[in-house]
Amino acid sequence: MPDNGRQRSAYDSGLVMGDALFAGVAMTVSGPLSVLLGITGITRDSVFSPPGYAYRFDLTSWGWIHLVIGVALFIVGVGILLDKGWARRAGIVVAGISVITQFMFVPYYPVWSIIVMTFDLLIVWALSRSLHPAASAGR
Template identity: 25%
Template sequence: MASTPHPGSPTPLTATPSAAERRASAARTSDVPNGWILFAAVTLFMSGGLTILFGLAALLNDKVVQVGGTGGPVVWDITAWGWVLLIGGIVMSLTGIALALQMTVARWLAVGFVLLHAILMFAVASEFPVFAVLVIALDVVVLFQLTAQWGRTR
């Protein structure tokens, strides 16, 4: 039996929210990405940051990559590769920020960049195997989060 509240008494609690309460709740939750997409955005930003550092290392120390120690022959000059990684890392970091802001185009860009980045890391895997494997694994995790949670955000 429902009773009418007395003047000055608190509003009674109801079991079902009103339409206005549902709209307000939906507005609050639609502004925040779900946990997996936020994880992918942060991981993409972090992977881009590591790529920036790797590109800077390649630019600043392009004669360090050698076979057989310091007296061995230079495998290749990685200055151009350093520029590619530096620019790619900046773009990846910006895409991670856009993904966290739930920009629609950021998902498509993120999937493309993550795929390209993982493939390109195989080119340096012989010189920096541990770093390359870690970054490729990070890219696979980000790719999974972007594709597995595709329909759950706007």
């Protein structure tokens, strides 16, 4: 594109917009929250009351699971905000895994898990829409 003497706007910086922007920001918020949840489980805090059910793991195991997923969510979220080619598909995968682990964690901390599952499903939806620009062009 030829230089017409106009200065480049901050909005033309090459960063993502729309659904991908929402997903990237959501993942960079959700990731650290999952990391905090993981640290809570690893330190064996008395916040969680583990019931007897089919997906019962040691709280330290749950802590490590949430910690790893939280780090992955944050890294992929930053990748989405920087418009990296791999990040959108990876975001769908990581947010999907997060939904599954939060579902399995519902008996331990139900309100938190349901809120995070909803957040993760919105991330998957937004990233799925952002993969197909033609689908969102009609807005």
